[in-house]
Amino acid sequence: DVVLTQSPLSLPVTLGQPASISCRSSQSLVSIDGNTYLYWFQQRPGQSPRRLIYEVSNRDSGVPDRFSGSGSGTDFTLKISRVEAEDVGVYYCMQGTHWPPWTFGQGTKVEIQ
Amino acid sequence: EVQLVESGGGVVQPGGSLRLSCAVSGFSFRNDWMYWVRQAPGEGLVLVSHINGDGTGTTYADSVKGRFTISRDNAKNTLFLQMNSLRAEDTAVYYCVRSLYSWGQGTLVTVSS
Numbered sequence: 001d002v003v004l005t006q007s008p009l010s011l012p013v014t015l016g017q018p019a020s021i022s023c024r025s026s027q028s029l030v031s032i033d034g035n036t037y038l039y040w041f042q043q044r045p046g047q048s049p050r051r052l053i054y055e056v057s058n059r060d061s062g063v064p065d066r067f068s069g070s071g072s073g074t075d076f077t078l079k080i081s082r083v084e085a086e087d088v089g090v091y092y093c094m095q096g097t098h099w100p101p102w103t104f105g106q107g108t109k110v111e112i113q
Numbered sequence: 114e115v116q117l118v119e120s121g122g123g124v125v126q127p128g129g130s131l132r133l134s135c136a137v138s139g140f141s142f143r144n145d146w147m148y149w150v151r152q153a154p155g156e157g158l159v160l161v162s163h164i165n166g167d168g169t170g171t172t173y174a175d176s177v178k179g180r181f182t183i184s185r186d187n188a189k190n191t192l193f194l195q196m197n198s199l200r201a202e203d204t205a206v207y208y209c210v211r212s213l214y215s216w217g218q219g220t221l222v223t224v225s226s
Contacts, residue, residue, distance in 0.1 A: 041158075048216040048218055051214050092157065094158075096213060101174055102148075102163070104157055104158045107157045
């Protein structure tokens with residue numbers, strides 16, 4: 001199974017400052033079709049997860065442009081350009097290239113310091 | 114508007130059974146792959162099972178293989194998860210997910226004597 005390792009696991013941030021979360025895969029996530037099926041999800045406290053990014057860098061509808069995804073192969077990053085209070089929550093990366101199983105990272109908790 | 118509404122959760126004794134349902138609306142259900150994802154209390158996300166659009170293809174996490182069965186009724190726009198031989202470690206919120214994008218609100222399953 002593909003193992004996704006996120007870092008850091010806890011991320012204290014200052015409002016208005018940037019934040020970055022890393023997701024490293026135990027093997028390349030480039031699919032035989034040439035696409036890379038790496039997703040990012042946000043889970044605010046008490047809510048269901050919400051997808052932010054698909055295929056590494058594509059923002060889902062309604063996602064603010066302060067969120068961006070990048071990376072390739074085995075190394076991926078989610079960046080928040082300027083953290084807002086509503087960004088507090090846990091962020092998960094997930095891979096859909098080598099399935100089954102689809103696998104998630106452990107999650108990164110973002111909180112305001 | 115896309116809606117996914119889970120039901121069927123509750124408290125069950127170890128070794129017991131539950132059947133979860135997910136009623137969907139607002140999209141063409143028969144075209145989409147559907148998933149069940151669970152989240153144990155205070156823990157991360159785990160994809161438990163998936164089913165393709167016509168119900169002919171399914172996968173399961175190793176932890177539930179042989180005990181859980183995913184199915185769908187495309188005429189009734191409903192996804193199911195039959196859970197047998199339940200264990201304490203199956204205690205979690207179970208989410209119904211469309212195409213790794215839209216999530217329901219979740220239903221809590223508690224396995225306890």
